[in-house]
Amino acid sequence: MSYTVPGLTGEQAQTIIGLLQGRLSAYNDLHLTLKHVHWNVVGPHFIAVHEMIDPQVELVRGYADEVAERIATLGGSPKGTPGAIVADRTWDDYSLGRDSSLAHLGALDLVYTGAITDNRKVIETSGDIDPITEDMVIAQTAELEKFQWFVRAHLESISGDLVTEGAGSEASAADASRADG
Numbered sequence: 001m002s003y004t005v006p007g008l009t010g011e012q013a014q015t016i017i018g019l020l021q022g023r024l025s026a027y028n029d030l031h032l033t034l035k036h037v038h039w040n041v042v043g044p045h046f047i048a049v050h051e052m053i054d055p056q057v058e059l060v061r062g063y064a065d066e067v068a069e070r071i072a073t074l075g076g077s078p079k080g081t082p083g084a085i086v087a088d089r090t091w092d093d094y095s096l097g098r099d100s101s102l103a104h105l106g107a108l109d110l111v112y113t114g115a116i117t118d119n120r121k122v123i124e125t126s127g128d129i130d131p132i133t134e135d136m137v138i139a140q141t142a143e144l145e146k147f148q149w150f151v152r153a154h155l156e157s158i159s160g161d162l163v164t165e166g167a168g169s170e171a172s173a174a175d176a177s178r179a180d181g
Contacts, residue, residue, distance in 0.1 A: 004075040005132075012129045017076035019122045020067050020133065024078055025088035026115055027064035031057050033094045033111060037104045045101035045154065056147050063140050070133060090118075095170045099178075105154045106163065106177030107170035112148040116141055 004013035038053040068078035091114055096107050119141040127134040155163050155177055167173035 001075045005073060008074070008130060010075075013074045013076070016126055016130050016133050017071050017074050019125060020071050020074075021076075021079060021084070022088050022090075023119065023122060023137065024064055024067045024071065024080060025085045026091075026118060027060050027067060028080060029085050029089070029091075030111065030115055031060040031064065034060060034108075036094060037096075037108060040096070040098045041101050041104050042098060043100040043102070049101040049105065049154075052150060059143060059147075066136060066140075070136060092170075096174055099174060102154065102177040103174035105151050106167070106173035106175075108151050109148065109155060109162070109164050110167060110170055110173050112144060112151060116144050116148065119144065 001010055001013065004010055008016070034053050034057045038050055038057065041049050041053075064080070068080060071078040091111075094107070094111065096104055119137055122137050123134055123141065126137065152162060157163070163176045163179070164173040167176055
């Protein structure tokens with residue numbers, strides 16, 4: 001790395017670049033997963049979920065671009081290849097194929113929990129080093145949380161209980177969602 005932004009040391013920039021590379025791979029994986037769901041969702045809620053997913057795909061693709069550009073701004077080289085996604089992965093590949101709307105939403109609830117949890121870790125670490133990155137990831141996380149709310153609204157009972165509560169895997173969340181629907 002031959003340069004970074006004013007006010008950051010090379011070491012600080014490398015720390016932030018490492019955090020952002022993880023987010024870049026996660027966002028690339030997430031937008032592909034969302035498109036996969038869009039193509040494979042079936043059942044009575046098909047059109048509602050099918051149409052709900054596409055704007056989120058575009059939003060998350062935009063986040064990947066924003067993160068990649070921040071990496072480059074900091075003097076790094078963003079890696080957006082399929083190999084980078086696999087190398088950076090701390091999660092399993094999305095496990096559902098053609099399935100009901102509710103099953104996919106149950107699985108997506110867990111996907112979003114993972115992405116949001118990891119974003120919050122980046123927010124915590126970057127806040128002490130780079131408030132620009134912190135602010136960017138805060139804004140992205142707020143929108144991901146809002147979309148998770150949209151997903152959860154389909155999985156929530158009138159009393160506010162999630163049918164996926166306590167699910168430890170996408171498959172178990174999908175099973176719980178199918179049983180409720």
